Amino acid sequence: xxxxxxxxxxxxxxxxxxxxxxxxxxxxxxxxxxxxxxxxxxxxxxxxxxxxxxxxxxxxxxxxxxxxxxxxxxxxxxxxxxxxxxxxxxxxxxxxxxxxxxxxxxxxxxxxxxx
Amino acid sequence: xxxxxxxxxxxxxxxxxxxxxxxxxxxxxxxxxxxxxxxxxxxxxxxxxxxxxxxxxxxxxxxxxxxxxxxxxxxxxxxxxxxxxxxxxxxxxxxxxxxxxxxxxxxxxxxxxxx
Numbered sequence: 432x433x434x435x436x437x438x439x440x441x442x443x444x445x446x447x448x449x450x451x452x453x454x455x456x457x458x459x460x461x462x463x464x465x466x467x468x469x470x471x472x473x474x475x476x477x478x479x480x481x482x483x484x485x486x487x488x489x490x491x492x493x494x495x496x497x498x499x500x501x502x503x504x505x506x507x508x509x510x511x512x513x514x515x516x517x518x519x520x521x522x523x524x525x526x527x528x529x530x531x532x533x534x535x536x537x538x539x540x541x542x543x544x545x546x
Numbered sequence: 547x548x549x550x551x552x553x554x555x556x557x558x559x560x561x562x563x564x565x566x567x568x569x570x571x572x573x574x575x576x577x578x579x580x581x582x583x584x585x586x587x588x589x590x591x592x593x594x595x596x597x598x599x600x601x602x603x604x605x606x607x608x609x610x611x612x613x614x615x616x617x618x619x620x621x622x623x624x625x626x627x628x629x630x631x632x633x634x635x636x637x638x639x640x641x642x643x644x645x646x647x648x649x650x651x652x653x654x655x656x657x658x659x660x661x
Binding site (some may be wrong): 435442463465467472473474475476480482521523527532533535536537538539545 | 550552577579585586588590591594596601602627637639641645647648649650651652653654657
């Protein structure tokens with residue numbers, strides 16, 4: 432069965448410091464991995480995805496993520512956090528078997544960036 | 547606005563009443579998904595349409611829930627005889643035909659409160 436784990440409910444960082452939001456996954460076949468961000472009372476906004484190729488993918492708002500196949504991880508990173516990055520972040524996986532394309536989400540990690 | 551549109555944004559209903567939500571996907575997208583999100587959790591997959599065909603339903607989708615996409619464009623999600631446990635955010639997403647690497651775009655959701 433496909434699953435995603437986000438081991439931290441909340442991550443606190445100071446503005447200007449680097450941030451990491453962790454994600455590990457379990458999927459049969461090759462994984463398609465995604466990060467989404469959710470602001471209060473809003474839908475999810477796509478940040479970035481890993482499909483194949485370079486293990487470091489770059490996305491919106493200066494975010495990037497590193498795919499590590501041996502550790503089955505896809506951690507979200509940003510070199511310098513902004514207060515406006517404070518939000519709820521979701522990692523999601525879509526397995527290559529089957530064809531519905533449904534996403535399996537982690538439970539989410541709240542990122543709090545303090546001035 | 548060419549994004550995914552959901553209506554209504556908020557719905558308060560009494561237990562036992564029926565409710566219906568509407569989703570208008572991005573116009574050229576033929577894949578449409580419904581998810582449910584409760585507080586502190588990631589979105590959970592409910593059902594998937596490719597054009598007008600409903601190709602997958604989650605076990606979460608009890609017989610009180612029904613979804614349609616009659617002309618392969620907009621979709622409706624109906625909940626009959628609502629229960630307090632149905633209170634949640636209902637999210638709709640769409641994506642384009644293609645390989646599984648295409649990201650899904652989400653609407654802002656319909657927040658249902660059953661009193």
